[in-house]
Amino acid sequence: MKLFWMGVIPTRRTRFVFLSFVLNLLFPCNSSTDLSLQCRMIPNTMPVLEKKGDIVLGGLFSLHDMVEEQSLPFTSQPPKRKCTSVLSTLSPTRFNFRTFRWMQTMIFAIEEINKEGKLLPNITVGYKIYDSCSTPHQALKAAMELMGGEKSSEAGEKTQRNSTCNESVPMVIGDGGSTQSLVVAHFLGVFTVPQISYFSSCACLSDKKQFPAFLRTMPSDFFQVEALVQLVKHFGWTWVGVIAGDDAYGRNGANIFANEVIKLGVCVAFHRIIPKNRQQAQILPIISVIRLSGAKVILVFAVEQDAAALFDEVQRSKLTGIQWLASEAWSTAAVLSTPEKYHHILQGTVGFAIQQANIPGLRDFLLRLNPWRSDAQTDPFLVSFWEEMFQCSLGVQTESREKEGESKPPCSGKEDLGNVTNIYSDVSQLRISYNVYKAVYAVAYALKAMQSCVKGEGPFFQRSCADPGVIQPWQLLHYLKQVQYLNSFASEIKFDENGDPAAMYDLVNWQMDPNGKIEFINIGKFDGVKQQLYIHEDIILWNGNQTRVPSSVCSNICPPGTRKAMRPNFPVCCYDCVCPPEFWSNAERTTCIPKRVEFLSFRDTMGITLVAISFFGSFSTCIVVLIFFCNRTTPIVRANNSALSFLLLFSLTLCFLCSLTFIGQPSKWSCMLRHTAFGISFVLCVSCILGKTLVVLVAFNAKLPGSNVIKWFGPSRQKAIIAICTVTQVLICTVWLLVAPPAPRQLIPREEDFIILLCDEGSYIAFALVLSYIGLLAVLCLFLAFLARKLPDSFNEARLITFSMLIFCAVWIAFIPAYISSPGKYATVTEVFAILASSYGLLGCIFAPKCYMILLRPEKNTRKHLMSKAPSSKF
Structure with missing residues (x-):
């Protein structure tokens, strides 16, 4: 039986073997040829309420909540099982009056059918009802009793020994609980004995493969x-x-x-x-x-x-x-x-x-009970019902009461059920009772259909009909599935393919x-x-006598302008209402206001300062151009390759001006322009310085005997070197713009009230290549200038280039960690500062000394002075 209690679904063959074993234990048969001893039945150990009839219906009702634990010595016949309930504030009585009403409704329906005689003429319906005690094993034991129990519980031992195994009931009404019905349905299904439950609603019972004989008047x-x-x-x-x-x-x-x-x-x-x-x-x-x-x-x-x-x-x-x-x-x-x-x-x-329904006559039937009536002696449940109802004693002392020492006053015999307000006699909410009533009538209509079968037009093998004298459960099941009638309450009673109403x-x-x-x-x-x-x-009146529909949400609907922010480790219904990323809650947290957009603006103090520095650098470069142009015939300007000097000054002007593209609201075009303009301008600038450095070295080597290197570094070759270096950077920038160009991007800190608008590099590899290429040219230029720093000229430009490139490299080496660690718009400020600082370094180191000599020391701006040998520097 443990297989059923645990919910295990055995195969049909396994269930049959198991049930055969259990039945053999209950009804052991002797192999002797003595027919009187062929079948020996263990006496019924469960109280049963029964009435004889031509057709006997089984019934299962949970009048109690549990079965008393018993000590079994295994040396004598086990005593009858006793059902009880735990006395507590939840269960103030040992008897379930509501279920007892259901049981009485079954009896009422049967007696109503017998009394009217129209539905089943010349047939008397009887019943055999057990208390399943709300426990699966007790319900299974009761079902087994119904399958092979005695015809009379009052039969003596002699009659029992001299009788053969009695026939089982053709169908069972019950049980109430789904758990009990599951166990009973497994058992009865093996023998195809129909079962109609009045209160079992578990959807699992609709599976006809597991429960082929189960039906119910209770919806699934x-x-x-x-x-x-x-x-x-x-x-x-x-x-x-x-x-x-x-x-x-x-x-x-x-x-x-x-x-x-x-x-x-x-x-x-x-x-x-x-x-x-x-x-x-x-x-x-x-x-x-x-x-x-x-x-x-x-x-x-x-x-x-x-x-x-x-x-x-x-x-x-x-x-x-x-x-x-x-x-x-x-x-x-x-x-x-x-x-x-x-x-x-x-x-x-x-x-x-x-x-619900109103069943006429049921209340009077319920109130008929009285323990002093002659027919009450056969009702094993009436004593418990009466004593619990009136809290008196009928003189029947049970073992449980002896143990608990209970003492109640004797019943007077004048107790009247009509004077007691109790759920038993309350017929205002007949719902489950109505289900019991319908179940009994469904069986009656099935029996009527069986009795009305015309010979030769039956539903069974070779169009045969069922034998009314020997009702086979599987035949009754067939007719039950076909039941369809309209009762006196205008309700249509029928079962679908799953046995559900x-x-x-x-x-x-x-x-x-x-x-x-x-x-x-x-x-x-x-x-x-x-x-x-x-x-x-x-x-509707809700909890707390409220007319307003109660709200039950993990999070309220977010107001307009806000969005859902999921809570970690919570279901999707739980979230916080937050503003969209572009918005920020006001101080009162009643509405969302747009976050301020933060970028390096022309209106910011920082932006104005950088613009001023940029324009000042450009203006200074133009002044230098003007000075050089006015003094283009002087030795200093001519000696240092005036063409490269003017090109270098032009590129420095571009470097100063390209910093302006980093200021202002980023856009698609400004982001692409600022990085490419910066990369190309600085490569042009460093290329010019590289060309000037090579000129210094070539000029010195050209004075050595037998040297013809000067022919390899004429003006055309210098321009070619600058062009090649610059075009290389242009190609890198072009590929960058085609593959993954820089674009504007919003950086939205969650806990801040601003949005940072900046330019995303697009391809970090391309950005690194642009900087690396500039760095490569700068390092090469620094190395060559360093080699030419001690050449014996009164005015050696190599020293100036060396200092300028040292400053240039120092600025951009410091720029990398500063750029990475700077938050938001300050990363842009860092980049602009590096551009301006390196541009000023080049302009100051290379051209400031020359302008000083041109403007303030004109006496040294002579060919004689430049050609004179100056002492070498230790630098």
């Missing part, structure tokens, strides 16, 4: 989940908690719900299970999770006992402000709606309940009346056939 949880999902969608809740009972009903239903709402973009804040032991220490963590999650709408998918355990702890923890969603198992449960301690936390609860739910709202009692107000319905939800929002 697939439909209930669809209704709940549409409810969540309708009210726009995106942050919903899920709490489930630890059974097949709770776990399967909650899992389906969670999977479906996620498809709609709803996030499940948490998913917790109510433990079956219902201990406070096990439920407290659920309360903590509810508080921490911030979810205001929580679905409880559990049976009423588990829900009561949760809400008892919710009430004890003073957790309020939660909008509870109820699954149909407790959406109209009196155990939760009656106690006043739950009213303040459950008022406003919304949930789905199966449709048409799903119709009432949407109920728990509202408190002026007397402080909870009423179930119908606020809508769900049509499972059309998959349509209908809601009357204007009559």
Whole structure:
């Protein structure tokens, strides 16, 4: 049996072997030829309520919550199993009055059919009902009793020994819980014995491969989940908690719900299970999770006992402000709606309940019970019911009471059920009772169809009909699947291909009346056939007696101008509303304002300063050009290759001016211009200096005897060298612009109120090549100038070039780490500063001494002075 309890699905052959083994244990058969000993039955160890009839229907109802633990010595016949319940604030009685009403409804329906005689004329329907005690193994044992139990529980031992194995019931109505029905359905399915459940809604039971003989008058949880999902969608809740009972009903239903709402973009804040032991220490963590999650709408998918355990702890923890969603198992449960301690936390609860009906005559039938009636002696459940109802003793002392030392006053015999307000006699919310009623009538209509079969036109082999005298369960199952009738309540009763009925739910709202009692107000319905939800929002009262729909979102909808910023390690429904990257929140955090754009502007103090320095450098270069032009015939200008000097001054002017392209708002064209202009201008400048250095070296070597090197470095060759060096840089820049050109880019610091607008280099390799090429020419020029620094001329330009290139190289070597470490627009400032500093270095070191001599020491600007030998410098 452990295979069934653990939910393992064995093969059909394995189940048959297993069940054969169990049946052999229950009904061991002797191999003796003595027919009187051929089948020896273990006596029935379970209390049973039965009535004889031509056709006997089995029934399973959970009148208690558990089975008493017994000590089995294995040396004697085991005693009868006793069902009980734990006395607590959650279960104040040992007897489930609601389930007892369901059981009485089955008896009422059977007796109604027998009394009218129109549906099944000349046939008497009997019953055999067991208490499954809300436990799978007890439900399985009861099902086994129904499959081969005694015909009379009062039969003596002699009759039992002299009888053969008795026939089983042709079908079973029950059980209530999905977990119990799973076990029973596995067992009965092996023998194709039809089972109709009145309260098992687990969607797993719709699988006909596993449960071929299972039907139900209770809709599948697939439909209930669809209704709940549409409810969540309708009210726009995106942050919903899920709490489930630890059974097949709770776990399967909650899992389906969670999977479906996620498809709609709803996030499940948490998913917790109510433990079956219902201990406070096990439920407290659920309360903590509810508080921490911030979810205001929580679905409880559990049976009423588990829900009561949760809400008892919710009430004890003073957790309020939660909008509870109820699954149909407790959406109209009196155990939760009656106690006043739950009213303040459950008022406003919304949930789905199966449709109700008014069954005429049922209340009078329920009130007929009396332990002093002659027929009451055969009812094994009446004593417990009566004593729990009136808290008195009928003189029947049980072992459990002896152990607990219970003492109740004797019953007077004047107790009247009509004077007691109790869920048992409350017929205002007949929902599950109506399911039981429909299940009995479905069997009756199936039997009627079986009895009405015309010989030769039957549905079985060779168009045969069933034998009315010996009903085969598989034949009855065939007719049950075909049942379709309209009952007196204008409800059509039929089963689909999965054995499920048409799903119709009432949407109920728990509202408190002026007397402080909870009423179930119908606020809508769900049509499972059309998959349509209908809601009357204007009559809903939410938790806290509010008319406004509660909000349950992890994060509110972001206002216009803001965007969602996901929270790390949180579901997608949880986010912070932040401004777009280009915006910044105002001081009051009520709106977003554009961030200020930061770049090296012509209006900034820094930009104005750099522009002034740039123009001053250009102006100074023009002054030098003017001085040189006016004194172009003087020895100093002529001796230092005036053509290269003017070209160098022109390139320096370009270097000063190219720094202006780095100032102002970056654009596509300015970004491309600033880097290419900078690279080409400086290569032209350094190439001219390289040409002047080569001239100095060639001029010295030309004075040596036998030297003809001067012919290789004439004016045309100098221009060619400059052109080749410059064109090489132009090619590098052209490839750069074609492959990955520089472009404007926004740098948006998250915690700053500004946007940095700068030029992205595009290709860092190309940018590095441009700088490296300039550096290569500069180093080569420095090396050659250093070699020519001690040449014996009164005015040796090589020394000036050496100093200028030292400054140039020092500036650009320092530029690289400064550029990398400078944030935002200051990287651009660093680059402009390097351009201006190196340009001023070249202009000052090379041309300042010459201008000094031309303007202030004209006496030295003579051929004689320049040709005279000057002492060599130690530099």
